[in-house]
Amino acid sequence: MQHGGLGNSELRREIWPLLLKVHENSNFLTDWKATVQPNEYSEIIERDVNRSLFGLDITDHFTEDQRLFKRSQLSKIINAVINKNPNLHYFQGFNSICTVFLLISDEDLGFKMSYQCAELFIKDSMRKSFEEGVSLEMHLIYELLEKNDKKLTKKLRQIYTIDTNVNSPMFSLSWVLTWLSHNMHSFDKLCRVFDFCLASHPLAPIYIAAAIILNEKTSIMKCADMPEIHQYFHDLVRHIDVEMVCDMSLNMMCMFYPSKLVNRSVKKFHDDSPLYFDCEFEDILKHLPYGKGIQWQLVVSVIVLMVAVGYSLYYNLSFL
Amino acid sequence: MATMECKIVTLGEGRVGKTSLALKYVKNEFHKDEISTVNANYLTKLVQIPQGSVQLNIWDTAGQERFRAIASNYYRQAKGALIVYDITDRKSFDKVVSWIKELKSQAEKNIVIVVAGNKCDMEKERQINRPEALEFCRKMQIRHFDTSAKSGNGVEEMFMELASQIFEANKGELGQSGRNSRRGKITVEKTKHRENSGKKGGCC
Numbered sequence: 001m002q003h004g005g006l007g008n009s010e011l012r013r014e015i016w017p018l019l020l021k022v023h024e025n026s027n028f029l030t031d032w033k034a035t036v037q038p039n040e041y042s043e044i045i046e047r048d049v050n051r052s053l054f055g056l057d058i059t060d061h062f063t064e065d066q067r068l069f070k071r072s073q074l075s076k077i078i079n080a081v082i083n084k085n086p087n088l089h090y091f092q093g094f095n096s097i098c099t100v101f102l103l104i105s106d107e108d109l110g111f112k113m114s115y116q117c118a119e120l121f122i123k124d125s126m127r128k129s130f131e132e133g134v135s136l137e138m139h140l141i142y143e144l145l146e147k148n149d150k151k152l153t154k155k156l157r158q159i160y161t162i163d164t165n166v167n168s169p170m171f172s173l174s175w176v177l178t179w180l181s182h183n184m185h186s187f188d189k190l191c192r193v194f195d196f197c198l199a200s201h202p203l204a205p206i207y208i209a210a211a212i213i214l215n216e217k218t219s220i221m222k223c224a225d226m227p228e229i230h231q232y233f234h235d236l237v238r239h240i241d242v243e244m245v246c247d248m249s250l251n252m253m254c255m256f257y258p259s260k261l262v263n264r265s266v267k268k269f270h271d272d273s274p275l276y277f278d279c280e281f282e283d284i285l286k287h288l289p290y291g292k293g294i295q296w297q298l299v300v301s302v303i304v305l306m307v308a309v310g311y312s313l314y315y316n317l318s319f320l
Numbered sequence: 321m322a323t324m325e326c327k328i329v330t331l332g333e334g335r336v337g338k339t340s341l342a343l344k345y346v347k348n349e350f351h352k353d354e355i356s357t358v359n360a361n362y363l364t365k366l367v368q369i370p371q372g373s374v375q376l377n378i379w380d381t382a383g384q385e386r387f388r389a390i391a392s393n394y395y396r397q398a399k400g401a402l403i404v405y406d407i408t409d410r411k412s413f414d415k416v417v418s419w420i421k422e423l424k425s426q427a428e429k430n431i432v433i434v435v436a437g438n439k440c441d442m443e444k445e446r447q448i449n450r451p452e453a454l455e456f457c458r459k460m461q462i463r464h465f466d467t468s469a470k471s472g473n474g475v476e477e478m479f480m481e482l483a484s485q486i487f488e489a490n491k492g493e494l495g496q497s498g499r500n501s502r503r504g505k506i507t508v509e510k511t512k513h514r515e516n517s518g519k520k521g522g523c524c
Contacts, residue, residue, distance in 0.1 A: 047335035174358035230362040
């Protein structure tokens, strides 16, 4: 949660598996290499893998051999995740998430983290159809926006309901599905986003999307229609200040707890949705100096400052 | 001069070259490892045709089946559709039929459809023979183009044809100002360039 997240790859290699509870599922996750056989998604997986490990700063200088080698590992990882659990369905974009886990560790840990992430964080993106899960999550972005800026929400709702009949800001779907991994160039910034998502709550990508949108509200208010909005955000995401976005997201989580947000969904999520699991995290949220707490911090800071100024004035005056 | 502004959509199986064709046409760019599209990209280009000018607002959609419900939101009110298949992949050609059916039942009545047999630079690996594809499209009364986003073959020609057909099909409406012009209806307005963005045709 702190500024900069975990900061470096070594630490991430240690902490991410803990956050993903890899150790709790170790029996199930061993011998995964026996389950890399083809499945109903293998063709599309192969096509997507063949254009993965590309477009990130750390893959820019890969030799062709390195790229091919990593792609073969990635292919095994994704196929094994899908084979291990028939309830997990591949979506275009999952390859980008697995790529991050592979690049931060190795083939074995890359698989274990990818599987656990699918099971514990993004299960609702991997239902048979998006409508059963992630589309419902997408609607919640409006709930968050509404709390912060009614005018902006009204505008987005108007544009998207007229143009698409969809009750969510569709341009942010790829951010939510891939935790920005489809949109970022900097691997470091991307890992920072993953730090935040893994350390907080499966709904974190929704808060992140809302934060990015809120941060650009002035520009969005100037956009007339869907094409303008899509175009505006197309290249913007790779340049965003991830620190600020994570900070804003956490602040929103403190003001609007994930468990409360889930309940605002128009339809219930599946019973096994990870969105219903996590309770520990909110205990931590209660102790964070955000939301209402931040005002108290401010009051305390102002008092300390006034005392300091008063004291120095008194000291200087008495000196005169 | 009268500019017809219209929305078109690219459809087809994953990895057939939808994004590559759009990028080649709009920006003259080609990337061998074009990143897969999640959701949809947006590109735009002003085309001069003998009858006038047409601004093509291209929604380039994701290919995977599960994005199909989302794609329907993009072809709503579209004036044109480009259905792409890969000449080296039989399955992708089979998908063309289902796309045509879906468009005929769900999209605007006068939507102009063209079909692109892409990757024609890979002739040796061809799985769909040309006469078969041509015959199929002739029956459907749809123009077919052999294209290669890599070499650029047929790309310009195909989009020009799409623009002309859309112009012809909708010229009756030209001049009637439409409140919802940007959403696909047609109006006379000052030519306006929208800055094309996106280095690699990522997503949004």
